Amino acid sequence: MSLLELIDRADERSLAAAGLACLDRCLPLLAPDGGDVLRPVWAAVARGDGEAWGEAVAKARVELDGVDAGGVAAGLVREMLGAAPAEWVEESLRVWAAGCSVSALALHGRYEAAEVTDELIGRCRAGDAAGAGPLLAGELRRQQAVLESVAHGPTGLRRARELSTEGGRVLRAVVSRRARTA
Template sequence: MSHSAQEPIDRIDERGAAASALACLDRCLPLLGSPPDGLPDDLLRPLWHCVAEGGADWTDRLAGVRARVADAADAGAGQGPAAAGPAGAVVRDMLAGAPSGWEGAALRAWAGVCAAAALDVHERLGGGPLADGEERRQAQILDFLADAPAAAAGLRPVLEVSAEGRRVLRAVVSRRGRGA
């Protein structure tokens, strides 16, 4: 994570921290495979709902998402080259590192770890414009969350920026899978 991201993460509330971390994780989901063989784009939807609701049922919803990832791995879904390699492990580690409780300090620490991991993955997959784009998306999301708490403004802009990043990374993973 760039030094420019840590300061805004330290200033955001629980919802903002959880949204920031989820957005990083969301953008990296293509590394676990793409539908129909990989995990669905809406995998994190229960956690996004939880953020919108201020942490309601965080522990249960997090356990449910983790179980879906584990079930997919057991069933062989999402086991393409990216999912099986270090990049896929980083994404699984990001999810595993999510705090089981809804507490500000733990969520901010997770957001910092996720931001660093997402940037590292983008550096490994191509660096340059790919990593610059990830850093820009992180800054956009953190600016939004700092300016307007997630509860007050809604999460739509965060989700839109995250979806853009997921599409970019999916294209990179797809090109790599084709050997291009």
């Protein structure tokens, strides 16, 4: 099933987890040491608690607002967090999760050896990953795995967090390697 189909069929919890997982994987581009900032947001997703979700998202925004990081990548991560809906409403979460998906793929594409176009990102989301490099293809697989895992209940959410942690480490390593060779 394509990423677009998975997002279309997802419920509130799956959508919140999908968007949050994308944000979590890209967070090192904004705050390399900010891993715990999103922990309360993950807890709200685990409980399916809309009120706690809104409070946790607001708190994360405040905490990350003070991070002094510039550049296009950090700006896109800020936009992902800024676009997180304050209310636990399916349609708002769907729009946010879809936007986070595109942003995360675009951010990963920035660090590929070959040029990644909007067309390639669109094809990947629709199920055609031909031409995607390893970083982009890995992010696509993680996004699909998160949505598939969360559909299986609370144990799936644990798997989604593991995938996000792994993806964040991969992205951090790629950025670090690129900085050393620049």
